[in-house]
Amino acid sequence: MLTAVEFFSGIGGFAEACRETNIEIVQSFDQDEAANFVYEQNFKVRPNSRNLDSIRLGNIAPADLWWLSPPCTPYTVRGLRKDLSDSRSQSLVNLISIIPNALPSHIVVENVLGFKGSEAEQLMLKTLRQCNYAVTDFTLCPSQFSKPAQRPRYFLIGSKQKVAANGVSESKRQTLNNYLSKDVVDQLLLEPHVVRRYSEAMNIIDIRDTELPTTTSICFTSNYGKCLRGSGSFLKISADEVRRFAPAEILNLLGFPKFFSLPDSISLSKQWKLVGNSLDIDCVRYILRAL
Numbered sequence: 001m002l003t004a005v006e007f008f009s010g011i012g013g014f015a016e017a018c019r020e021t022n023i024e025i026v027q028s029f030d031q032d033e034a035a036n037f038v039y040e041q042n043f044k045v046r047p048n049s050r051n052l053d054s055i056r057l058g059n060i061a062p063a064d065l066w067w068l069s070p071p072c073t074p075y076t077v078r079g080l081r082k083d084l085s086d087s088r089s090q091s092l093v094n095l096i097s098i099i100p101n102a103l104p105s106h107i108v109v110e111n112v113l114g115f116k117g118s119e120a121e122q123l124m125l126k127t128l129r130q131c132n133y134a135v136t137d138f139t140l141c142p143s144q145f146s147k148p149a150q151r152p153r154y155f156l157i158g159s160k161q162k163v164a165a166n167g168v169s170e171s172k173r174q175t176l177n178n179y180l181s182k183d184v185v186d187q188l189l190l191e192p193h194v195v196r197r198y199s200e201a202m203n204i205i206d207i208r209d210t211e212l213p214t215t216t217s218i219c220f221t222s223n224y225g226k227c228l229r230g231s232g233s234f235l236k237i238s239a240d241e242v243r244r245f246a247p248a249e250i251l252n253l254l255g256f257p258k259f260f261s262l263p264d265s266i267s268l269s270k271q272w273k274l275v276g277n278s279l280d281i282d283c284v285r286y287i288l289r290a291l
């Protein structure tokens with residue numbers, strides 16, 4: 001049995017990956033109340049909503065593993081890559097400062113590829129080395145696990161033990177159709193004039209296309225409900241209809257089980273934001289197997 005603290009838990013991508021494993025989550029933290037509501041509905045525990053910018057060691061339960069999925073905006077082009085000068089990196093800086101006194105056996109940071117080489121990563125690496133952790137990193141994408149989706153993510157692991165990862169054995173790619181729902185609600189359809197105007201900038205997948213078995217969706221981000229460009233794929237379902245993916249379909253692609261639910265009381269745009277922030281379960285399980 002391994003105990004874990006989940007920082008920046010969101011809707012619980014890490015907790016979902018831990019379901020039916022020998023990992024017990026002893027504490028989780030997120031300041032977003034809607035994310036905590038989804039988490040509670042699915043895991044029967046409500047995460048602690050305190051701000052991690054200023055948390056102290058005494059407020060953190062002892063655990064073997066720290067899982068951190070901090071905000072990625074400071075390391076993205078869209079977020080202007082302000083890195084440590086972005087106030088959203090303060091929570092990570094604070095947690096890094098606590099590591100020398102907490103010394104969990106394993107620490108994993110999950111983030112966008114822009115985190116690699118950032119000042120924040122340099123600070124983390126310096127601390128891990130000063131505290132005698134062995135450091136390994138992985139870049140993983142659900143497309144490596146036969147899924148028709150792109151979501152490359154960087155995983156930095158500090159461990160007091162040797163980390164042994166097996167290769168990824170890619171089997172035949174699943175087709176997107178397997179992840180889509182048959183019932184399309186009107187709210188998902190885009191207005192025809194919007195499609196006419198922005199289709200060049202959008203990633204539109206024609207589900208009637210013979211190439212569909214080899215097509216992958218682009219990464220769904222937390223901006224999907226708001227932005228048409230670079231925030232995720234759209235589906236052309238008939239000659240004149242293009243729709244968004246439903247939040248449940250994005251969860252499907254991320255590897256969440258069918259019984260994972262998003263409360264109806266949470267608006268569609270907030271649901272897109274929450275699922276766009278989450279994790280690919282297969283990628284997390286790969287990391288957990290390596291520990």
Ligand SMILES: C[S@@+](CC[C@H](N)C(=O)[O-])C[C@H]1O[C@@H](n2cnc3c(N)ncnc32)[C@H](O)[C@@H]1O
Nearest residue numbers: 008009010011013030031032051052069091278
């Ligand atoms: C990239 S998302 C991680 C989502 C999560 N991995 C999941 O599966 O849904 C980052 C999360 O950190 C939370 N967060 C950001 N800054 C925070 C802070 N200072 N204190 C606590 N939570 C914070 C956000 O509310 C968001 O849910």
